[in-house]
Structures are given as C-alpha cells and as structure tokens.
Amino acid sequence: MPIACKLEVVRLENDMKKSLFVKRAQLVSLINLIAQSGIIVTGAVVRLTGSGLGCPTWPNCAPGSLVPVASQVEGFHKYIEFGNRLLTFVVLFASVALLITAVISKVKKLNIWSALPLLGTLLQAILGGITVLTGLNPFTVMFHFLLSIILVAISTLIYRFWSKDKPLKINSSIIRNYIKFFTLSGFIVIILGTITTGSGPHSGDEIATRFNIDTRTIAWIHADSVLLFIGLLIGLILFVKTNKELNSLTRLLNSLIILCLIQGLIGYTQWFTNLPWILVGFHVLGSVLIWINLMLIFEKSIYSLKNSIKQI
DSSP: OOHHHHHHHHHHHHHHHHHHHHHHHHHHHHHHHHHHHHHHHHHHHHHHTTOTTSSOSSSSSBTTBSSOOTTOTTTTHHHHHHHHHHHHHHHHHHHHHHHHHHHHHTOHHHHHHHHHHHHHHHHHHHHHHHHHHTTSOHHHHHHHHHHHHHHHHHHHHHHHHTSSOOOOOOOOHHHHHHHHHHHHHHHHHHHHHHHHHHHSSOOSSTTOOOOSSOHHHHHHHHHHHHHHHHHHHHHHHHHHHHOGGGGGGHHHHHHHHHHHHHHHHHHHHHHHTTOOHHHHHHHHHHHHHHHHHHHHHHHHHTOOHHHHSOOO
16 A cells, blocks of 8 residues: 555544544533533522531531431431432542543643633532531522532533634624623622522521521612623624624524523512422523523633634
8 A cells, every 4th residue: 555545544543533532522521511510400409498408417418427317307308418419429520531531632721621620529519518517608508609600611611622613703892892791790690699599588408597688689689680681682682683703603692592581581480479499490590501601602702712722
C-alpha cells in the first residue's frame, strides 16, 4: 500500500476515535448536568415534605448509624432525607467521570473547569451537613441552593463545549451588555425566590427558623423582578428579530418564553392556593430549567469555553 494511502487510513482512524470520544464526552457532560440539576429538585422535595431533619445528625443519619434505624421518631421522613443523601453519590460519580473525561482529552484548561463540579459537590456535602447541624438555618439552606445553581451554570458551559454548535460572534457592545444584564436579572430572580421561600411555610421541619421578612412583601418584590426579567426577554426577542446575526438564538428564546409563561402560571397558582408542596416543587423544577436555558443563551452569545479553550 502506498505511503499516502497508509497515512490517509491512519488519519481516518484517528478521526473516528476522536469522534467517538467526543460523543462519549457529550454523554458524560449531559449526565453531569442532569445530576447537578436533579439534586436541586430532590433537595426541594426533602424540604417540601418536611424531611429536612429526617436524619437529625450528620454525617450519620441517626446517632451511631450511617443509615436510618427503626427506632427513629422521624418516621418516613428519615427515608426521604437519607435517599437524597444517597443521590449525592450519583452526583459525585458523574462529576468524577466528567473530570476523568477532561483529563483524557488532554486539554489542560478544561481540566480546571471540569474539576469545579467535583469540588462543588464535595463542598455541597459539607454545606449540607452544616445545614442539618444548624437546624435548617434559612441562610445555609439558601446558600446550599445557590451553590447548586452555580454548579448547574458551570456544567452547562462544559456540556456546550462538547457540542457541535458554534457560538455567536456579536460585535455590538450594546447587545452584549444587554444580554449580560439579562442574565444577571435572571440570577437575581432566583436569589429573591430563595429568600421568598426562606420566609414561607416550607421550612423543611416544623422547628426550623425562617427569615424575619413578611412573606407577602418579599413575594411581591420577587414577582416584580420576574416582570423585569420578562420585559428584558421581550426586548431581547425584538433585538433578534431586527438582527440577522442573532437568528440562531430564536429557538432558545422561544423555549425560554414558553418556560416563563408556565412558570408564571405555576407561581401565581401556588400563591393563591396556599402554596401546596407539589406546585412549589414544580416551581423549583421550572426555575432550574429556565436557568439552564438562560445559560445556553449566555454561552452562545457572550462566553463560550470553545472560544477560550482550544478544542481537541
């Protein structure tokens, strides 16, 4: 076989191996994103069912036992809380797999980014323990949630690194700054949402303290921030309609406006129906989905790991 043919065969084999690795990396990064997002929802279920102190100590579930024991007075709550603790290991394994994938890729800067979900998961375990040992202090509960939101944002950026889609190149500083402010407003909505929750009835346990804030007042402020976010979203849609270079954002913006409408319907319904825990749970799920969608827009238009890291 001529040397040129041999070289072509080797090149094709390397391309196939690289393509297969990228597909596996995409799957690993997606699993990590789902795990980091899912633990937020299951953590909310723990709180909403009053199971936050189902395991009243940490790292044990009961004094002298890592697992629930029949003599615990917490009833079924101990199994809900312990089940959520076990799910932490799923998140841990997913984050470890993500880091291993990055190391195999030999992209050094990606190693740093991919280490963050693992470090964050370990920090979450410690913060979760502090939350239990402080009797579900609303400040620790809030930071527990917000750290997860940050980990979801990082995981979304990593997931997009392995995708085939190319990020936009937006030359207009006005549009870029607008999208940055839009993303910041979304994060502020989430922060105000956690404060609203921290002053409401779903504390995770009947003995847990709450923020000394009038629930109705903070709920109004939270709703006002949502209206600002929706207004900015409509403005961004108009930007896209009048700028061809932004056309690739259309699908993400359409899905975001649908999610926001559903989220708003759930939000007002839960408020006027006395905050049933199942609706509050769906509201938490909605906030996670909206945040992921928002980060996809941010990644595609403002900051992409593909632009800052040389891809394999």
